[in-house]
Amino acid sequence: MGYEWLALGAAMLWALSSLISVTPSRHLGAFAYSRWRMACVTLMLSVMALLNGGWGTVQWESAGMMLLSGLVGIFIGDTALFACFNRIGPRRGGLLFACHAVFSALLGIWLFGETLAGWKLIGGLAVFLGVACAIFFGQQQTHLWEKIHGNLWIAIALGLTAALCQSLGAVIAKPVMQSGIDPVAASAVRMASAFAAHSLLRLTGARLFRPLNPITWPIFGMVALNGFLAMAVGMTLILYALRHGDVGTVALLSSTTPIMVLPLLWLHTGNRPNQSAWIGAALAVIGTALIVTH
Secondary structure (H helix, E strand, O other): OOOHHHHHHHHHHHHHHHHHHHHHHHHHHHHHHHHHHHHHHHHHHHHHHHOOOOHHHHOOOHHHHHHHHHHHHHHHHHHHHHHHHHHHHHHHHHOOOOOOOOHHHHHHHHOOOOOOOHHHHHHHHHHHHHHHHHHOOOOOOOOOHHOOOOOHHHHHHHHHHHHHHHHHHHHHHHHHHHOOOHHHHHHHHHHHHHHHHHHHHHOOOHHHHOOOOOOOOOHHHHHHHHHHHHHHHHHHHHHHHHHOOOOOHHHHOOOHHHHHHHHHHHHHHHHOHHHHHHEEEEEEEEEEEEHOOO
């Protein structure tokens, strides 16, 4: 399977997990939710890496870079993303997070000399315009998830912070992934560093890092399922894709998550996306096809 399909598969998993995350994230709060999620995924990935022998491919030099990637991309980025979702919902938050494609493309060109030209450039522009059209104009104001909680500008800042951290995390990880490290073990190292940082914050006892409500078994089940889909599988697919593909192209394809959220929201809420949303989705599909086939 080409790296393009791996990135698209991750985008689909992120779309599904973003809907699963709304209830437990608002129940626990962004910090407590991220902490429980990272604990579950760290355990899952560590066991998987042990079973497939992936730990034997991890060197101290590469482990340090993956720890840094986890702190930036997961500890800061994921926590900011869920705080954004709690304020403006998965659809609007998805647009802000999709900006990581632009950040990643620019960083890839600057740091790695990557190029995005010809049909791939046209495809990339179509994907980004499609995502923007679907989110900006495909509004679903009647559902609870569409309500804005708190200050809108804080939510925007959180969403853009999450996007930038996702890009930086990918850029830091790319050279390590090309060294032959097992992607499952690499994901485990990234996740463990993020979980350790969250645990240290919790030990401070500060109110911000405490759960808003006690965790229950149904909430825990949703947290574990979300973590498995988005991080244990989705983020590992991204690391596989980064081993063979450009940072910018992988980011553009994985930024189609907001498009994939639209039909899922339709199924969940019963509110059909409007015409602008479908036009945006069509643009994104055409752009994706151009990238994949060229």
